[in-house]
Amino acid sequence: MLDTRISRRAALLGAGAIAAWAASPARAMLQSATRLPVPAFIDPLIAQMTVAEKAGQLSLMAAAWGGSAAPSLNPASRGPNFEGQLEEVRKMQLTGVFNGNGAEMARRMQTAAMTQSRLKIPLIFAADIIHGHRTIFPIPLGEAASFDLDMMERTARMASYEAAACGIDWTFAPMVDIARDQRWGRTMEGAGEDVLLGELIAAARVRGFQGKDLKANDAMLACAKHFAAYGAAEAGLDYNTVDISERTLREVYLPPFRVAFDAGAITTMASFNELSGVPATGNEWLLRTLLRDEWGFEGFVVSDYTGDEEMIAHGFAADARDATKLAFLAGVDMSMQSGFYRQHLPDLVEAGEVPMARLDESVRKVLATKALLGLFDDPFRRIDVKREKARSRTRPALALARESGRKSIVLLKNDGALLPLPKSGRKIAIIGPFAAGPHDLNGGWVVYGDNKLAVDLATGIKAAVADPALVSITPGSGIEEAIPGGIEAAVAAAQGADIVLLSIGEGERMSGEAQSRTEIVVPAPQQALAEAVAATGKPVVVVLRNGRALALEGAVAKAPAILVTWFLGSESGHAIADILFGDFGPSARLPCSFPRRPGQQPYHYDHKPTGRPNPSDDKLEPYKARWREIPNSALYPFGHGLTYGDIAYSELSAPATLGWNGEIGVSALVTNKGSRTAEEVVQLYIRDRTASVTRPVRELKAYRTVRLAPGASERVTFKLTREQLLFIGRENKPTVEPGTFDVWIAPSAEAPGVHARFELQAS
Template sequence: MKYTSILTCLLGCVSLGYAQNKMPQAEEKKMQVFISNLMGKMTVDEKIGQLNLPSVGFDVTGPILSQGVDEKIEKGLVGGVFNTYTPQAVRKLQDIAVKQSRLKIPLLFGYDVVHGHKTIFPIPLGLSCTWDMSLIEKSARIAAKEASADGLSWTFSPMVDITRDPRWGRMSEGSGEDPYLGSLIAKAMVKGYQTNSLTRKDAILACVKHFALYGAAESGRDYNTTDMSLNRMYNEYLPPYRAAVNAGVASVMSSFNDINGVPATANKWLLTDVLRKQWGFSGFVVSDYTGINELVPHGLGNLQQVSVLALKAGVDMDMVGEGFLTTLKQSLNEKKISIADIDRACRRILEAKYKLGLFSDPYKYINEQRAATEILTPQNRADARMIAERSLVLLKNDKQVLPLKKSARIALIGPLADNRRDMIGNWSAAGDWQKAVSILEGLKNVAPQLDITYAKGANLVDDPLILKQINHNGADIVPDKRSPEELIRDAVSATKKADVAVVVLGESALMGGEATSRTSLDLLPNQKELLKAVTATGKPVVLVLMNSRPLTLEWEDANVSAILETWFAGTEAGNAIANVLTGNYNPSGKLTATFPHNVGQIPIYYNHKNTGRPYSGDLMDKYKSRYIDSPNEPLYPFGYGLSYTTFIYSPVTLSAATLTGTQTLQASVTVTNTGNFDGEEVVQLYIRDMVGSITRPVKELKGFEKIFLKKGESRKVTFNISVNDLKFYNNSLNYVAEPGDFKIFIGTNSRDVQEASFTLK
C-alpha cells in the first residue's frame, strides 16, 4: 500500500472531483425545489426547531424523554436527537415526528460512534498506528453498518485534531501529531462512514471534529485557549479537517477553544470564510455539547447575544443547549438576525435529511432484523482482532524475549491482565465491556499449552483523588481488600516460579478521553512499585502497556526486557495481544505520536523547526537550544516500532539530481528482511526544504508504503516526488513550492533514515 503525492490533492485545491456524495445536477435541483416548497410551509418556530439537537437518554425499554422533548418533537421544534439508538427506541421518537408533527419532518439520530459501535476497535490513536488506510476505512465501514442497523444516521466522528501534547486526554481520539498521515486517515474514515452514496441503508453522516485547533489547547488542559500563527494553522493543523471536507464529509463540529480571541463556535472567519468560502464546504455545522451556551463564560454576552453570534458565524445546529430554540425568535423580532440567517441554517439541516433519503423513508434505519444479524457478528469480531493486532507497537525487545515460547511458564501480573472493563477504552459509548476479551482469556484461547500463574500485583489506581473522579465517570474500580505489600508479595512469588513475567500496566480507560488532562505521564506510583519489585527478581520482564496517550517510560525502557504498547485495543484486545505475545502475529505498528523522556519536553514532535542555535549533542556546547537536565531527543520518535525480525535499508538512490516543472523524481531504497521471521515494515519518506521564505520543519512525512517481506526477502520501494509534494503555505497563505535544495530521508522511523539530496529548479 503506497501513499505518495497525495497531500497536495487533499490540500491544494478547493474542488477535487473525487469528493464523495456529490449529487448530480438534476438531483440537486430536485432537492432544492423540494426543500424550498417545504420551507414555504414552515413557520419561524418550525424552522428554528430544525436547528435544535437535544440529548435523549434511554433504558432497555426505550427512550427516557427529557422534560418536554416529546412535546417539542410533536410541535416540530426538534431537528435531531442525540444519544438515542436501537430500532425500538428510535422508532418511538421518529413516530412522533412523522405521525404527530404538523409537517412530518423526520429526525436525525446522532451518537458518538468513535472507534466502533458494538464491535469496538482500538482507540483512534491506536488505529492510526496501523498506518493502513484500508483497515482504518474498514473499521469505520463496520461501525457504520452496525450503527445504521441500530437506528443511527449520524456519527460524531472522525476526530482529526493534530496533537503534540499527550497531557491532553483527548489525544486518544485522534491520529497523533502529523498532518499528512492525519489527512489520509480523515479521508479514510469519512469514506468508511458515508461510502459513495448516503442513500445506502448502511451509510451514515460523518462529522469531522473539532473545528479547529482543539488539539493545541494550552498546557494540554481540555477546553483551554489556543493561539498560533496563520502559517502554522494552514501548514500543520488545518490539513486533516480540509481533507475530510474534500472527501465529502456531511457535517462539521465546532470546537470549544478560542482562536485569535474568538471561540470557534462564534468565529465567522473560521466557520464561514475558511470552511465555506475557501474550502467550499456545503454541509452543516453543529456545535459541540452546549458549545453555544459556553460562549457566555468565554465572555461574549448573554445566551441571546451568543446565540446570535453563533448563528451568524455559521453554526447551523445547537447541540443540547437550546439557545437557538429559546432566543432566536426574539432576536429576529428585534432585527438582530434576519429570516435569511435562520433559513440558511434550516436548509442545510433539511438537505442532510434529504441526502440520507429520510423524506422518502423516515424508517430507513429502523430494522429489527438488521439489528439482530449485523451487530457484533463473528466476522466483525474477527476483523476487530486482525486490526487490533496491527495497531500494537513493539517498543523494546532485548535478547528476543518476545515472542513467548509456547512451553514457557508465565507469571501474568497486573491489574489490567485479567480485566475486561478497560479493554474497550474511552469513547466506546455503545460498547459492552462484558463482551470484551481480557489478556488472561486471550492467552488461554490462543496458547492453551502455556503454564500461566496470574497475580493482580496492585490496584489499577490507588490515588484516592484520581479514583474518586474516574469512578464518578464510570470506571467501576473496586479496590482490592489486600494491602499493597501483600499484592506485590504475591506477584513476586509468582515471578520467581516462572520463566518470564508479563506485567500489564497503564491507565484506566476513563483516565483518557474528554476532561482527563494529566500533569504527570508516569505509571501511577503503586504500579511502578510493583514493576520494580518484579524486575528485581532478575527474571525477564515483558511490560504490556494499556494507555490513551504516550507515557513517560524512561525507567521502564532502561530496566525491563521488552515493552509492548497496546493502547486500548477493543473488544478483541485479549486475543490480539495474546497473538502478538506468542508470535502468531509479528507486530508491525508504528508510533504516530512521539514519546517524551519526561513531561518537561512537552510539546515534543518530530517535524519541529530548527532555532538559530540548533543543538548537535555536545553537552559542553552551552549556548545552544537545549536542556541541561534532559536530552532534546524523545525516548521513542514518531514512526518508531520494532518487529520480531530485522529490516536493513540500502542507501537512497535518486533518478535525477534536479526536479523541474512537471517532472517526477523517483527516490528508491531496497529493504531486506534479515531476521528469522516474516514481517511487515512501514517504509517512510520524509523531505526537508533546506531554504525557504519562512522557516521550514527539519523533516516532513510525505509518503509511506507498508510492505510484507518473508525472511531473507528483499524489495525495492520507490516513491514518486513531484513539485506538489514540496508545496507549503507561505506568509501570504499562498500554496507554493520554492526553488532550492531539498533533502530526502527514507527509513524505518523519523530518526533512523538514509539520506539523499536534490535541487528544485
C-alpha cells in the first residue's frame, strides 16, 4: 500500500526558504534527476526506423476510446474510431494516446504495438491527472491554500498510485503557471500569484507524481506546463497574447519551471500563447536557447493540444507544413493532436529542410523517456485490470481526500466568533445552488472522477449533527439563473432556522480552461438570493464554491462568517463539516488575493510601489496610485486566513546588519490568545528599499506553520542570507546589491505584523 506518511525531507523543504535551498548541495543532487540517460539499444533501434516511423514516435493523439469526460475537455477530435487507431498503432504512426479509457483499452493498444507492429516499440499512455484520478482531491489552487507541501506531495502520490494502475504512464501536470489575473479561468489549475509558493508546490507535486522510481508501477512521469508565461495572458483571456519584459519572465514566470526540472520533471508542454510576438510553440529562443542551452534541459517538449496547428491562426505559420517546420526546429519534440508531424516531417526531411540529425535527436529523447519509465523492460507494467479496480477509491485515498479538503478551506471572516457551530440544538438551513446534489463538487479538469460518488454539503452536514431532522435544504436559485419561487422558499427556510449556511459561488464549468470571466463576482441570481436571505436577520455563514478569487460584494461580503471552500473533490461535504463544527480548525491561507472590485485585475500583492503611492488605505489622496473609488489593496490579500484561535504577533528580533556572506536570524513571538488550539501560517516578507531595478512592496521569502495551544506562545525564527535577496538585474541575470531592507513577520502579505529594517553590507 502507498506510504502517505510525512517525510522528514518534505517537512524540511516546507519549513525553509527555497532561495537558500536553491544554492545548496541538495539542489545540486536534484539536478542530476533532470539528466536523461540513453540506453545503448536506443541508437541501433533508431537506425532501423523509417522516417515515417520516426515521425510516428513524435505524434501523440487523443484516445479514440476515451475516458467518460474526455470529449468535453477539448475541441472535438477529428481522429479515427478505436479500430482505426489500432491500425495506426500497427503501422507505427503513434507514440501513444492520452485520456484513454482505462486498463482494458491500454492492454489492447499495447498488445497491438508489441505483437503486430514492425519494431515492437511500446506505446506511452498519458492523461490529464490534474487533481486526482478516481479519487478527486481539491483543485490545485485549493490545495495551494493549505501551504502544506507534504500534503500536496501525498495527494499527487495517491493520484499516481490510482492512475498508474490503469495504464497511465504520464500526466500533464503540474501546471506551474503563476496567475495574477483572476479573470483567467485556468487560475484554478495552479498555485496562485506568488513565485516562492509556486516553486515549492511545483517541486512537491513532481516528487509526488514520480515517486522514488519512475519504473515503479505506481509512478507517473510529470509534465511541467505551460512553457512559458501562459498565466500572463492579456486581460486574463485564455489563449491570449503575452507581452512582458524578459526580466519579468525570468523573475516571475520561469522560476517554478526551473524548480520542477530540478525536482526531476523531464517533460514540459509548450504554452498556447505567443510571447512578445512569437508563439511559444515556435519560439526557438524559449525552447532551445533558454531551455536547452542555458538551463541544460535534456528531456522533451510536447506541444499543447493542436498548438502547432494554431500557429496558422496566430498568423505566424503559412500552412500545416510551415507550422510543422517552425514548431519542430524551434524545439517542440512531440506534436499533440494535430497530426502535423506524421503528415509533414517525412517530406521536410526528404527536402532537406529538417536535418535527419534533429529528427533523430527528438526520437532519442522520446525513446529514452519510455526506457526510463520501464516500458521497454515490461510494456504492460502499469496495465492491470484487477489492479485498476483494487487501487480505485481506497479508504486511505478517501481519508486523504478529506484531510486535503479541510486543510484547503480558508476562513476569511468570523465576526463574533460565529464559527465553529454546535452540533446540536440549532436548526440549520442550507440554502443555495450547491446545498445538495451530486454536482459541482469535483471542479474542473477531471477526466475520470464522478460527481455522483462525491459527498455533497448536505450529506456532510447531516452526518455531523446530532439530529439530521433539524437540517433543511433549499436551493433558492440556480447557478446562473433564477428559480421561480426560489427566493421566497429560501427566505421561509431562513426564517425557520437558527443559522443559515449559504452555499453559493461558481459552478464547476465557470472556472478552468476556456472559462475566462469579465466579472469575477457571485452570479447575479445568487447575489439576489444572498441579499434576500441576509434581510431575514438570521446569522449567515457563506460557504463559497469557487475556482478563483472573487470580488465579494453586498450581503455576501457583509456576512458575519465566510469560508472559501474552492472545489474540494470526493470528500467535499465531510471536509467542510469538519471545519464548520470545529472538529478541526481552519488553517489554510489565500494563495491569491481577493480584490475589492473586479476592475482591479490583474492584482497581486507583490506589485511595484509607483512614484505616487497612496500612503494609506484609510485616506485616499488625490493624484496618487489608487482607483477613483477604492485603494489599490486587496479586500483579502495573499496569505490571509483566520483560525479559531486569536493570534497575536510581537517582539520582533532582527539584527541591524547582514554580512555579505553571512546569515541572520529574524524572529517574532507568536501567541494564541484564544480558547482553542490553532495552526498559524507565519510568513516572512522583505522589501528592498532602493535598487538599480525597482522592487516590489513585499516579497514572501519563507513561511512556517506552527500549532499553538490556547494561551501558548512560540518564538518563530527564520534564517536570511544574501541569496534570498537576489533579483533579476538590468542585464537579466540574478544580482543582489548592498542596501536597506524591510522585513516583516506577518499573517498575510498586507498585514502589519511586526516590522524592522536591516542593512545588507557590501562584500
